[in-house]
Amino acid sequence: MSDNANTSNESGGYGRVSTGGLDTTHGVVLYLEDISVSFDGFKALNKLSLSIDIGELRCVIGPNGAGKTTMMDVITGKTRPDEGTVFFGQTIDLTKMSEAEISTVGVGRKFQKPTIFEHHSVFENLELAMKADKKVRSTLFSKLSSAQMDSIAETLKTIRLGDNADRVAGLLSHGQKQWLEIGMLLMQEPRLLLLDEPVAGMSDEETERTGELFLSLAGKHSLVVVEHDMAFVEKIGRKITVLHEGSVLAEGSMGEVQNDPKVIEVYLGR
Amino acid sequence: MTDVNSMTGGMGRRLYGPRGWTVLGLCCIAVFVVMPILNLAVPAESPFHVSAYWVTLFGKVMCYAIVAVAMDLVWGYAGILSLGHGLFFALGGYSFGMYLMRQIGSDGQYRQPMPDFMVFLDWKEFPWQWWNSDSFLWCAMLVVVVPGLLAYVFGYFAFRSRVKGVYLSIITQALTFAAMLLFFRNATGFGGNNGFTDFRRILDIPIATPQTRMTLFAITGATLIGTLLLARWLTTSRFGRVLAAIRDAEQRVMFCGYDTVHYKLFVWTLSAVICGIAGALYVPQVGIINPGEMSPANSIEIAIWVAVGGRGTLIGPILGAGLVNGAKSFFTQAFPEYWLYALGLIFILVTLFLPQGVMGLMKKKT
Numbered sequence: 001m002s003d004n005a006n007t008s009n010e011s012g013g014y015g016r017v018s019t020g021g022l023d024t025t026h027g028v029v030l031y032l033e034d035i036s037v038s039f040d041g042f043k044a045l046n047k048l049s050l051s052i053d054i055g056e057l058r059c060v061i062g063p064n065g066a067g068k069t070t071m072m073d074v075i076t077g078k079t080r081p082d083e084g085t086v087f088f089g090q091t092i093d094l095t096k097m098s099e100a101e102i103s104t105v106g107v108g109r110k111f112q113k114p115t116i117f118e119h120h121s122v123f124e125n126l127e128l129a130m131k132a133d134k135k136v137r138s139t140l141f142s143k144l145s146s147a148q149m150d151s152i153a154e155t156l157k158t159i160r161l162g163d164n165a166d167r168v169a170g171l172l173s174h175g176q177k178q179w180l181e182i183g184m185l186l187m188q189e190p191r192l193l194l195l196d197e198p199v200a201g202m203s204d205e206e207t208e209r210t211g212e213l214f215l216s217l218a219g220k221h222s223l224v225v226v227e228h229d230m231a232f233v234e235k236i237g238r239k240i241t242v243l244h245e246g247s248v249l250a251e252g253s254m255g256e257v258q259n260d261p262k263v264i265e266v267y268l269g270r
Numbered sequence: 271m272t273d274v275n276s277m278t279g280g281m282g283r284r285l286y287g288p289r290g291w292t293v294l295g296l297c298c299i300a301v302f303v304v305m306p307i308l309n310l311a312v313p314a315e316s317p318f319h320v321s322a323y324w325v326t327l328f329g330k331v332m333c334y335a336i337v338a339v340a341m342d343l344v345w346g347y348a349g350i351l352s353l354g355h356g357l358f359f360a361l362g363g364y365s366f367g368m369y370l371m372r373q374i375g376s377d378g379q380y381r382q383p384m385p386d387f388m389v390f391l392d393w394k395e396f397p398w399q400w401w402n403s404d405s406f407l408w409c410a411m412l413v414v415v416v417p418g419l420l421a422y423v424f425g426y427f428a429f430r431s432r433v434k435g436v437y438l439s440i441i442t443q444a445l446t447f448a449a450m451l452l453f454f455r456n457a458t459g460f461g462g463n464n465g466f467t468d469f470r471r472i473l474d475i476p477i478a479t480p481q482t483r484m485t486l487f488a489i490t491g492a493t494l495i496g497t498l499l500l501a502r503w504l505t506t507s508r509f510g511r512v513l514a515a516i517r518d519a520e521q522r523v524m525f526c527g528y529d530t531v532h533y534k535l536f537v538w539t540l541s542a543v544i545c546g547i548a549g550a551l552y553v554p555q556v557g558i559i560n561p562g563e564m565s566p567a568n569s570i571e572i573a574i575w576v577a578v579g580g581r582g583t584l585i586g587p588i589l590g591a592g593l594v595n596g597a598k599s600f601f602t603q604a605f606p607e608y609w610l611y612a613l614g615l616i617f618i619l620v621t622l623f624l625p626q627g628v629m630g631l632m633k634k635k636t
Contacts, residue, residue: 076525103527115522117515124511134528136536139509188526 022106022191023090029054029192029222030075035084036246037070044070045081046246052192057218059233060226062243063266068226069112071243072194076109077102088192104134108190112197114177118170122161122180125169126152129184152187158213159183175206182213193217195225199232211236242266285502294495301491306484322483329487329555331595332494336548338575338587339497340541345573346582347505348537349517350434354442355545356569357449358417362546363559364453365416367466368400369409370477370554374470386468387461397459406473413550414543421542422535429531429538434520443566450564465560472554483555490551494588497544501584504537513537514582574617580627589628 022029030052037045045067052058060068073079075086077099086094094102103109117125130148132138144152156162159179164172169180178198185193195214199207207229214223214236227233233240233254240257242250250260257263286294305328308320337359344350371385378386384393402408424445428438456462469477476482504510515523516530523530553559562568571594579590594616601609624630 078521098529099521099524100527100529103525109525111522115519117518117522119514119518120511127508128511128515128523129526131527134526136509136532139512140504140507142508184526 022088022092024054025090027054028052029056029089030224031085031087032071032075033085033087035071035074035081035086037067037074037079037081043246045074047084048243048247050241050248052222052224054222055219057214057223057225057236057238059237059240060224060243061228061230061233061240062249065245066243067246068243069196070246072109072196072224072226075102075194076107100134103188103190106189106191107194108185108188108192109194110178110181110185110196110198112200114174114181116169116177116180116184118168120169121166122156122169122172123152123165125180126155126183126187129187131187131189155183155186158186160209175202178202179206179210182210186217190221192222192224195223197227198225199227199229207232285499285506294498298491298495301495302488305487309484310480322480325483325487326555327599329483329490330552331592332487332490333548333552333555334572334575334595335588335591336490336494336497336551337545337572338579338591339494339501339584340544340548341572341576342579342581342584342587343501343504343537343544344541345576346584346587347510347513347517348534350534350538351436351439351573352442352538352541353439353566353569353573354444354446355541355572356566357442357446357564358421358542358545359549359552359568359572360449360453360559360561360563361417361420362413362549363553363563364460364466364549365412365546366409366550367553367559368403368412368460369406370469370472371466372400372404373472373474374468377470378468385461385466387456387464391456399459410550413546417542417546417549418539422539425535425538426531429534443569446564446569447566450561450566453561453564461560463561465558465562466553467558467560469554469557477554477557486551486555490555493547493551498584498588505584509533571613574613574620576627578616578620578624578627580629583627583629586627586629593628 028051030050032048032050035045035048036043048067048071050071060071062068070079074081075094077094077097081095084095088094088102088105088107092105094107097105117128120128127144127148130152132142132148153162156165159182161172161176161180161183164176169177172180178201182195182198185195198214199210202210211232214225217223225233225236237254240252240254241248242257242260242263244266249266250257250263252260305320305325308318309322309325312319314321337355341352341355344352374385376383378389380386380389382389384396388396396403424442428441433441452458453460453465454463460466471477472482505513512523512528512533516528516533520530549559549563575590575594576587577590578594579588580586594613597612597616598609601612620627626633
């Protein structure tokens with residue numbers, strides 16, 4: 001079954017992603033430099049610097065309040081940093097763009113709590129997320145082309161909701177909602193996916209399949225996964241970044257990070 | 271395997287099913303054939319005769335129904351609760367009222383070429399707002415442009431600053447209240463608290479004849495049906511699905527790459543324009559427009575029509591406007607002092623027991 005998901009992805013539309021505008025000549029898709037954000041004096045991010053290579057699957061871990069979600073907010077334009085720069089590729093400065101513009105240049109985000117359109121059908125959820133002209137005038141007259149239909153059908157297969165296409169999304173199980181949201185991200189054909197606790201509330205089997213899906217996406221896409229589930233991180237994480245008090249505490253493979261004395265102190269020391 | 275074609279049945283642009291079109295056709299016959307015959311051709315002695323009172327009342331309620339559909343577009347679909355839609359309605363009414371005032375010519379109380387209230391205030395010439403107001407086309411244009419422009423400018427700043435929910439509702443309420451105070455002043459140039467009345471002609475045709483009345487009635491009916499179809503066309507498009515998505519999870523819509531400000535601004539401005547047109551149709555039928563139309567209570571009542579009928583259903587708000595105004599006509603004749611209590615009670619009962627309004631009740635039955 002999981003093979004199925006993988007192959008359908010490889011033959012899927014994601015290879016068509018246009019590279020227009022995104023300059024990744026140095027192999028870096030996302031580069032954060034000296035980002036600081038404070039809320040009422042509390043420093044949520046403190047001179048955070050991080051770079052993600054093209055095609056990389058990066059896991060970000062850290063205790064509560066380490067700044068993981070704030071980091072995603074900054075990248076996607078929800079929060080403006082007090083200081084620092086966020087570059088998408090070599091040329092696109094994300095700190096000067098709106099949420100919608102950031103999404104359009106190729107950054108997709110999954111929220112911590114599954115956020116889907118509960119009153120729309122599964123099919124409509126994917127249709128709305130689909131990479132297309134999203135101006136008012138074009139949505140008034142748009143019709144689905146057969147290529148777009150195919151790409152929705154393919155994503156439905158990938159996220160295993162083919163039999164639920166006409167179901168109202170609000171009626172899906174928690175795990176299915178998580179998958180639908182991931183499917184919506186795939187429809188956007190993003191270059192970079194930010195996934196905030198994607199397996200929270202999933203069954204073991206669903207978690208396993210999600211891990212396989214992410215591994216199959218890496219390479220064609222770059223992924224940043226924030227997760228608390230250490231078993232999951234160990235399974236998919238090639239390179240792990242540990243955040244603590246708004247900056248990077250350690251970076252490396254699971255083994256390196258686990259043996260890092262600073263990490264041990266933060267996680268076990270108190 | 272997923273059969274793609276089977277799940278796209280709902281995706282095509284089919285406005286209504288055969289039953290819906292049949293009902294709509296019957297409504298057309300009632301408005302364009304039955305009512306004119308019963309009012310104009312059936313003699314007044316006959317029990318089948320429909321009097322001018324009823325024609326005007328139905329015409330008035332249809333104007334309200336147009337407003338209710340416009341309100342449903344912004345509230346039921348985009349989730350923007352406006353408590354100031356009466357302002358756009360009144361602005362349309364005033365814009366067209368200026369033309370009707372000019373059509374009185376020298377037949378007013380003072381036998382002067384200027385409207386009576388200007389003569390009374392001893393004004394020697396028309397203020398700038400009245401420029402070109404003797405032109406039907408100019409005033410018809412103002413009916414669309416004035417509410418539309420105000421809504422666009424207001425919406426631009428409100429939506430760009432991400433004002434939403436109850437804050438937006440309060441600001442719209444304040445807006446219509448401020449406008450009412452402005453229009454109460456004589457110096458504003460629109461007849462102060464008396465507003466406009468005593469109309470004589472429209473396009474040089476006497477306004478109080480049965481034929482003119484019936485023509486206005488039929489035009490209102492056509493506008494209502496046109497508004498309903500336009501709204502249905504909008505809400506069954508991908509645009510409509512984006513609107514409903516904004517209502518349910520605006521942030522997700524933004525992260526999908528949609529600039530939600532443009533979507534809200536478009537539907538908000540369109541809704542205001544539709545209200546303006548309804549106001550322009552209302553004034554010649556009812557024969558008066560005054561700042562009372564801008565009172566906060568009027569705008570709240572519009573929201574109640576939509577809530578009673580059922581949000582996000584388009585047909586529901588039309589029924590809601592009819593039911594609430596029917597009840598209002600009955601109560602204000604039978605127990606005039608209790609109408610506001612009854613209205614409040616209706617609103618509370620609907621909110622508690624019929625969150626989807628009358629339409630929700632019908633859905634449960636079938």
